[in-house]
Amino acid sequence: MSQEAERGATLLNVEELSVEVLTSTGWTGVTDTVSFQLRRGEVMGLVGESGCGKSTTALALMGLLPKASARVASGTVWLDGTDLYSLSRRQWEDLRGDDISMIFQEPMSSLHPAFTVGEQIAESVRRHRDLGRRDAWQRAVALLEKVGMPEARARATCYPHEFSGGMLQRVLIAIALACEPKVLVADEPTTALDVTVQAQILDLLRSMGAEFDLSILLVTHDLDVVADICDEVVVMYAGQVVEQATVKEFLHAPRHPYSRALLAGSRPDGDDSTELHWIPGAPPTPGALPPGCRFEPRCAHAHDRCRAEEIALQRHPDGSAHRCVLDLSAPRGE
Numbered sequence: 461m462s463q464e465a466e467r468g469a470t471l472l473n474v475e476e477l478s479v480e481v482l483t484s485t486g487w488t489g490v491t492d493t494v495s496f497q498l499r500r501g502e503v504m505g506l507v508g509e510s511g512c513g514k515s516t517t518a519l520a521l522m523g524l525l526p527k528a529s530a531r532v533a534s535g536t537v538w539l540d541g542t543d544l545y546s547l548s549r550r551q552w553e554d555l556r557g558d559d560i561s562m563i564f565q566e567p568m569s570s571l572h573p574a575f576t577v578g579e580q581i582a583e584s585v586r587r588h589r590d591l592g593r594r595d596a597w598q599r600a601v602a603l604l605e606k607v608g609m610p611e612a613r614a615r616a617t618c619y620p621h622e623f624s625g626g627m628l629q630r631v632l633i634a635i636a637l638a639c640e641p642k643v644l645v646a647d648e649p650t651t652a653l654d655v656t657v658q659a660q661i662l663d664l665l666r667s668m669g670a671e672f673d674l675s676i677l678l679v680t681h682d683l684d685v686v687a688d689i690c691d692e693v694v695v696m697y698a699g700q701v702v703e704q705a706t707v708k709e710f711l712h713a714p715r716h717p718y719s720r721a722l723l724a725g726s727r728p729d730g731d732d733s734t735e736l737h738w739i740p741g742a743p744p745t746p747g748a749l750p751p752g753c754r755f756e757p758r759c760a761h762a763h764d765r766c767r768a769e770e771i772a773l774q775r776h777p778d779g780s781a782h783r784c785v786l787d788l789s790a791p792r793g794e
């Protein structure tokens with residue numbers, strides 16, 4: 461079997477995506493030629509410290525960048541063979557929900573306070589499927605049952621403020637899955653929840669992913685979450701992809717010094733916290749990038765070449781990639 465077949469066919473192909481945002485000095489790049497491939501049925505973690513461009517990337521591939529302050533400068537996103545940036549506004553609206561859905565950290569901000577959750581799920585179903593009100597309502601109740609909502613029929617008639625954060629995230633997952641999309645983009649979906657509820661929502665995502673044959677792009681800063689449910693990882697630093705690897709490769713033999721630093725920092729002695737908060741220094745701000753490698757000022761392995769030239773992303777035959785003159789994964793011996 462070819463390596464491509466073993467890893468599954470590519471469903472979402474992000475090619476050289478660069479996004480700019482409007483700052484006091486004008487349009488400034490915040491992501492730079494981001495490329496990765498999400499395969500069918502795969503759960504991919506998009507990780508990196510705060511400000512590295514994870515959410516911007518996620519919004520860009522949903523066509524949801526805030527128009528006044530952010531724009532795609534270059535690059536292409538293909539979803540199952542469709543060039544997303546060639547779509548009209550109307551086609552984007554049809555695609556979102558139908559083929560690709562997104563859930564956010566704060567479920568409350570995605571729901572309308574004045575409508576019951578059942579109405580909101582049914583509305584999402586009706587927007588994409590030719591169903592009458594009664595059938596859409598039945599589907600909403602069935603979806604709530606599927607995402608583990610107790611007493612789904614009764615809870616469908618409740619308003620968002622009547623739910624806990626974890627239950628609201630289940631409602632959002634029900635809306636996201638209402639039309640059985642191919643891809644779910646989840647931006648820190650468990651960050652606002654307490655630890656027990658986080659585990660339940662991750663279990664739900666995992667089981668929904670398997671049941672619906674979903675590909676999931678999971679934006680997270682939590683490496684426990686990555687280890688728990690992801691198959692593949694894309695590591696971003698200062699707007700660039702610095703490593704793409706299977707979770708196993710990433711956890712046991714990361715190639716890039718930044719990946720290694722994240723992993724080391726997520727396991728401080730006597731503390732099982734996995735927040736990415738400890739690497740000395742801070743990522744550069746978008747308008748003030750160092751010459752050469754963007755991680756060089758914080759890198760324990762840096763040398764002259766890293767300061768002198770930009771480092772290209774190297775692609776490897778097994779589908780992984782890294783952006784460094786070194787390869788720290790000694791066992792693979794490159």
Ligand SMILES: Nc1ncnc2c1ncn2[C@@H]1O[C@H](COP(=O)(O)OP(=O)(O)OP(=O)(O)O)[C@@H](O)[C@H]1O
Binds near residue numbers: 510513514515529
């Ligand atoms: N609409 C915007 N206008 C101005 N700057 C923006 C906008 N959106 C993002 N940025 C800037 O782009 C950079 C990347 O932000 P982004 O939210 O994508 O990072 P992130 O990795 O998702 O971080 P976090 O984990 O904190 O959400 C940051 O410097 C951020 O301030």
